[in-house]
Amino acid sequence: MKEIRDKSGEFLLGLKEPQEDILCTPAQFSEYTVYLVPEGSGIFHADFGAFPFTGPVLLFSTPLQTIYIDECRAIKSNLLQFHSDFYCIEYHREEVACNGLLFNNIYLDPIVPLSPQDVKVFELLLMQMDDEFMQPQPSEIVLRAYLQLFLAKASSIKMNAINTDQDKPQKDELMEKFRTLLNQHFLDLHKPSDYASLLAISSDTLTRRCTKYFHKSPSLLIQERLILEAKKQLHLTRQSIKEIAYNLKFQDEFYFSRVFKKFTKVSPQTFRDKTGISIVADLYK
Structure with missing residues (x-):
């Protein structure tokens, strides 16, 4: 290299x-x-x-x-x-x-x-x-x-x-609504059935249409949305692991660390150490 x-x-x-x-x-x-x-x-x-x-x-x-x-x-x-x-x-x-x-x-x-x-x-x-x-x-x-x-x-x-709709030629309005709901409620609603109820469809229908449209299951998207927010806060802020766990509504920093590591294979602190804290963390204080 x-x-x-x-x-x-x-x-x-x-x-x-x-x-x-x-x-x-x-x-x-x-x-x-x-x-x-x-x-x-x-x-x-x-x-x-x-x-x-x-x-x-x-x-x-x-x-x-x-x-x-x-x-x-x-x-x-x-x-x-x-x-x-x-x-x-x-x-x-x-x-x-x-x-x-x-x-x-x-x-x-x-x-x-x-x-x-x-x-x-x-x-x-x-x-x-x-x-x-x-x-x-x-x-x-x-x-x-x-x-x-x-x-x-x-x-x-x-x-x-x-x-030009080349990325997703057949737009699924229901799945676009799911995207909006997930961005609004990912801190509080963690089950596909929660979103299926809001969309007035069955959990099976949500799973089938979500997997076809996003190439991921609803469960995976829900997990990824929460972990994405965790990664952003670890990289873009100087908040402590405890503060970030509180922001994301985990019961404590230890449970947050377990969930984060299960998904990413590394602890929140290791992620922060390896990626560093962005200069953006000091720009918007």
Whole structure:
């Protein structure tokens, strides 16, 4: 891997061409991870979600998700990784708009389908990054600019797909209502039956339509929504684990830690240690 690290040796940005056996091995990275897959197919696993794809595509994952690809067929890929200390997607949200679109969105597939022309654009950006890595003293400013262009272009393609209904060609208004209800009540309502009652449908109907529409079960979405909020507060605030557990209405910090670790494989403190606390935590005090 070609990479840059800070003065203390912490990873900031890296680029490599992983072999298929690495792609197929479950892994958790402390960094944001993007795969450019110009050709091939498989199933991209991110935590408990499974997303079939056929290249050319971009695949996205957030820090400490368990990710891997199976049923690989003739996969070619480039792996781009960056730590939030190098590029804060929340701080740059107005310029790039990738937070909640490419990353940290439990409702959207973490996949961006590409055209052949799109692939050329992304391959050129990666080639330019690769050239900068080869310099005697790679410029963080230049590399950060290439990364921002890469993410901005990916966000634009994803948003265009959503706006033209390519992302979900057949809109399910009932499932869109479920999305709204879940965002409103995820702190208090934790059972699929709770939402089925609000929607006036059976739990079986909710499970069937939700799995078809979001490619995840209602139970998984409910869990993911709560854990997503926990991750945000761990990364974007300086609140203590105890305070975050209280915000999320857990009975105590120990129960919160058990639930968080069951889902993410790491404790809240380990997650915070590995991802760091965002500069955003000090901007909005």
